[in-house]
Amino acid sequence: MKKTIHHLLFYVFLLITVGACKNDDDFSQPSLPTLTITNINPTKARVGEEITITGTGFDTLYRSRNKVLFSGSNVGTAIIKKEGTTQNQLTLNVPARTITGSVTITVGNQTVMSDQVFTLDTSLPPPVIASVFPGEGFVNDEITITGSNFVDGLDEPTVFFNDLSVIPVSADSGEIIVQIPELTVFGEVELRVERSGFSSENISFIVNKTPVAVRSTYWTSQNNQTISRGLIEETGVVIDILYDSTDGVSNPKGIAIDSENDFIYWVNGFSADVVRASLDGSGNMETIYTIGSFSLSDMAIDTDTQTMYIIDSGTDPNTFQSFISVYKGNLNDTGSGLETIATIPNAFFASGYGGIKIDSENGKFYIGASIYDLNTFQIIGYAYEGNLDGSGTLQEIYGGPGSGLIGPTNISVEPESGKIYIADVNSSVWPAVTTIYEGNLDGSGSLTPFVMPGGDLEATSDLEIDTENNFLFWINSTDNGSIKRATLDGTTVEDLFNIPAGTYFDIEIR
Numbered sequence: 001m002k003k004t005i006h007h008l009l010f011y012v013f014l015l016i017t018v019g020a021c022k023n024d025d026d027f028s029q030p031s032l033p034t035l036t037i038t039n040i041n042p043t044k045a046r047v048g049e050e051i052t053i054t055g056t057g058f059d060t061l062y063r064s065r066n067k068v069l070f071s072g073s074n075v076g077t078a079i080i081k082k083e084g085t086t087q088n089q090l091t092l093n094v095p096a097r098t099i100t101g102s103v104t105i106t107v108g109n110q111t112v113m114s115d116q117v118f119t120l121d122t123s124l125p126p127p128v129i130a131s132v133f134p135g136e137g138f139v140n141d142e143i144t145i146t147g148s149n150f151v152d153g154l155d156e157p158t159v160f161f162n163d164l165s166v167i168p169v170s171a172d173s174g175e176i177i178v179q180i181p182e183l184t185v186f187g188e189v190e191l192r193v194e195r196s197g198f199s200s201e202n203i204s205f206i207v208n209k210t211p212v213a214v215r216s217t218y219w220t221s222q223n224n225q226t227i228s229r230g231l232i233e234e235t236g237v238v239i240d241i242l243y244d245s246t247d248g249v250s251n252p253k254g255i256a257i258d259s260e261n262d263f264i265y266w267v268n269g270f271s272a273d274v275v276r277a278s279l280d281g282s283g284n285m286e287t288i289y290t291i292g293s294f295s296l297s298d299m300a301i302d303t304d305t306q307t308m309y310i311i312d313s314g315t316d317p318n319t320f321q322s323f324i325s326v327y328k329g330n331l332n333d334t335g336s337g338l339e340t341i342a343t344i345p346n347a348f349f350a351s352g353y354g355g356i357k358i359d360s361e362n363g364k365f366y367i368g369a370s371i372y373d374l375n376t377f378q379i380i381g382y383a384y385e386g387n388l389d390g391s392g393t394l395q396e397i398y399g400g401p402g403s404g405l406i407g408p409t410n411i412s413v414e415p416e417s418g419k420i421y422i423a424d425v426n427s428s429v430w431p432a433v434t435t436i437y438e439g440n441l442d443g444s445g446s447l448t449p450f451v452m453p454g455g456d457l458e459a460t461s462d463l464e465i466d467t468e469n470n471f472l473f474w475i476n477s478t479d480n481g482s483i484k485r486a487t488l489d490g491t492t493v494e495d496l497f498n499i500p501a502g503t504y505f506d507i508e509i510r
Helices: 002-028
Strands: 036-041 050-056 066-070 073-077 089-093 101-107 110-120 128-133 142-148 158-161 164-166 175-179 187-195 203-207 217-221 226-233 236-243 252-258 263-268 273-278 286-290 296-302 307-315 322-330 338-345 356-359 364-373 378-387 395-399 408-414 419-426 433-440 448-451 460-466 471-476 482-487 493-498 502-507
Touching (some): 036 110, 050 110, 217 252, 217 493, 252 502, 307 356, 322 364, 364 408, 364 419, 433 471, 460 502, 471 502, 482 502
Parallel strands (some): 252 296
Antiparallel strands (some): 066 073, 066 101, 101 110, 217 502, 252 263, 263 273, 322 338, 460 471, 482 493
């Protein structure tokens, strides 16, 4: 009997509890107004774009109870946004897999279908520019625009520089190559891409004024395995590839021009030899010296005496000490071999690049090198002067602790003014810091920065000087490298050629 009473009391308690819960549920779900759809805006949109549905009876307490279907199918179920949602308005993004048709909304036990038809816009969105490389250039330079939605199969894209339209050299959905047109203004312009009536946002681009009195410039590119020539004419920049790997170019390094005899010389790093070919890019490559060292770097030529000077670095197999050597060869008698005219023990190229320059009138050559100081455990840079005939010993012009030199890569000299210019790359920090220093050729005084670290310098590996027009040239050897020049008074820096991974260069002096 007692058990029966206990069971009855339990069931009564259970019924009361369930009833209370039911009443709570009824309280948490107040009745909503009649569900209606009065407008869809816009009625045409792409997947991911925002639309607004207005009407009545929408649930603001629990947004998930507003079930929106496109064309009455679950393939297009939308997620309602918190922002912009009221009892009279729903804000949502068009979901993936949406199809064209009426919009159906269900809230609780009410369902309504729109009178309006929502149309899925399947056309390509407007073009989007992600980047432009390089970010500046001269008339006729080619630039690469990367992004998306450039080609839709219906209409070809057009590139605008301000309001001047240009047809691209080539274009696909993610990349456009276009040539900079002749403009009436220089400096910053607005660049955009238009396609099928759609336009990208404007981005800033700089069109440089074409420099004057730029000598023909030749350079090596290890990444592309090419020998190239750059010209800057009134109509703009012209770059020609003279020789490539199909002609026998292999990891090219130092380069020198003999314009009197119309020859171009360069070092083939992979085959460890020195070759020459016609200056205009015609004819075949000729090997004139096979040296057997895979660490050959820069070279220089005395065109009057037809003598070649080349710099090498390596490790002594007996002492395991590093060294830098300078070789000399007769271009009219290559069978006589090479003569070593200078060696710097315990020296190396800290940044991987080494250079040599000559002053044939005064019988001098100049090189830079780094030495590891065992006392301070630091890398210290030096600039040396030597005699072209190999006599005497090398003289330190600049260098040592406190000189500012760490990894000198190349040198250029101007004997008439008594100046020396040294490119130095400090690779002991990241990112590496590049500086071009100016000093006196006799070593007096201290080095002073000629071009400060920054956007104009990046892994500078070679210098050349145009004394007639008073310019110092240099090459930045990065993947997005360039050849630049500055007036010798240091007041103006000009971009000349945008080149990928150029290493060494020479300018034509006739």
